[in-house]
Amino acid sequence: MQQVRGVEGILSLLTDRIDGEVMDAAGPQLKVISNYAVGYDNIDIAAARERGIAVGNTPGVLTEATADLAFALLMAAARRLAEGAAYIRAGKWKTWEPTTLLGADITGATLGIIGLGRIGKAVAKRAAGFEMRVLAHSPSATAADAASVGATLVSLDELLSQSDFVSLHVPLNDKTRHLINRDTLRKMKPTAILINTARGPVVDQNALYEALTQGTIAAAALDVTDPEPLPADHPLLDLPNVLVVPHIGSATVKTRERMAIMAADNLIAGVQGRPLPHAVTSG
Numbered sequence: 001m002q003q004v005r006g007v008e009g010i011l012s013l014l015t016d017r018i019d020g021e022v023m024d025a026a027g028p029q030l031k032v033i034s035n036y037a038v039g040y041d042n043i044d045i046a047a048a049r050e051r052g053i054a055v056g057n058t059p060g061v062l063t064e065a066t067a068d069l070a071f072a073l074l075m076a077a078a079r080r081l082a083e084g085a086a087y088i089r090a091g092k093w094k095t096w097e098p099t100t101l102l103g104a105d106i107t108g109a110t111l112g113i114i115g116l117g118r119i120g121k122a123v124a125k126r127a128a129g130f131e132m133r134v135l136a137h138s139p140s141a142t143a144a145d146a147a148s149v150g151a152t153l154v155s156l157d158e159l160l161s162q163s164d165f166v167s168l169h170v171p172l173n174d175k176t177r178h179l180i181n182r183d184t185l186r187k188m189k190p191t192a193i194l195i196n197t198a199r200g201p202v203v204d205q206n207a208l209y210e211a212l213t214q215g216t217i218a219a220a221a222l223d224v225t226d227p228e229p230l231p232a233d234h235p236l237l238d239l240p241n242v243l244v245v246p247h248i249g250s251a252t253v254k255t256r257e258r259m260a261i262m263a264a265d266n267l268i269a270g271v272q273g274r275p276l277p278h279a280v281t282s283g
Contacts, residue, residue, distance in 0.1 A: 002025075008270075017042050019044040032053065038057055054279060056262075064122060066250055070197045074195050077195065078103050079103040079104075079106075083241075110162055113167050114166065117170075119197070136152065138153070141153060164192060166194050168198040172202060178203070185217060191218050197223040199224050200222075222243070265277050
C-alpha cells in the first residue's frame with residue numbers, strides 16, 4: 001500500500017492481492033498492472049476496469065513447462081518417489097523385497113483432465129506417449145478440441161469415477177473454488193491419485209486431508225496449495241501419500257525469462273499508453 005503510491009505501473013506476482021484499495025492507494029495516475037503469471041485471480045479485474053487500468057498477464061509461454069511438471073508429479077506420485085527417497089534416508093533399505101513401495105501403473109491407465117485449455121491439452125499429449133486413455137471435462141472445450149489431443153469429453157462425474165489419475169487445469173474463479181471437495185472426492189476411485197498444478201483453492205484441503213487419511217483416494221501431488229506458502233506444520237505435510245512442491249510449474253530458466261520479458265513488455269506499453277501485447281480481456 002505504501003510502495004505503490006504515485007506509480008504509473010505495477011508489476012505483480014501471483015501472491016500479490018491487487019484490489020481496488022491498492023489501486024486507489026496508487027492514485028489516479030496508475031495506468032497498468034502487469035501480472036508475472038498466466039493466472040490473474042489475484043487481481044480485481046472489475047475494479048481495474050472501473051478505473052481505466054489495463055491489466056496484462058503472461059499466457060502461453062509457460063504451457064509446456066507446467067505440463068511437464070504436472071506429468072512429473074503424476075509419475076512421482078504413482079511410483080512413490082518421495083516415499084522411496086525418504087525410505088533410504090531413514091535407513092530402512094535393508095534388502096530388495098517383492099512388495100516394498102509398490103506403486104501404480106501409468107502405461108494404459110486412465111487420466112482425467114479437468115480443464116482442457118492450453119496446459120490441459122499439453123498434458124493430454126504427454127499421456128499419449130504412455131498409451132493412456134484420456135478423459136476430459138471442460139465446459140469451454142468441444143469434442144473436436146478433445147479429439148485433437150486424443151481425449152474424450154465426458155461429464156465430471158464420469159471422469160471422477162473412471163480415472164486412475166485426475167489432473168486439474170482450471171482457472172480459479174467462483175465456479176472452480178473447491179471444485180474438488182468431499183462430494184467429488186468420494187466419486188473418485190480409492191486407488192486414484194489427484195494432481196493439482198492449477199490453483200490451491202480449487203481443492204478443499206480439509207476434505208483432501210480426510211480423503212487421504214480415510215482411504216477415499218490413494219495419493220495427491222500438489223504444486224499449488226491454500227494458502228501459499230503452506231505452513232511447515234500443515235497436516236498434509238505429515239502424510240506419506242502426499243507430495244507437495246512450492247509452485248514451480250513454470251520454474252525453468254527459459255520459461256521464467258520469457259515470462260519476465262512479457263511482463264515487462266506489458267508494463268512498458270501500459271505506462272506509455274499503448275495497447276498491452278498480452279492483455280487480460282476477460283474476468
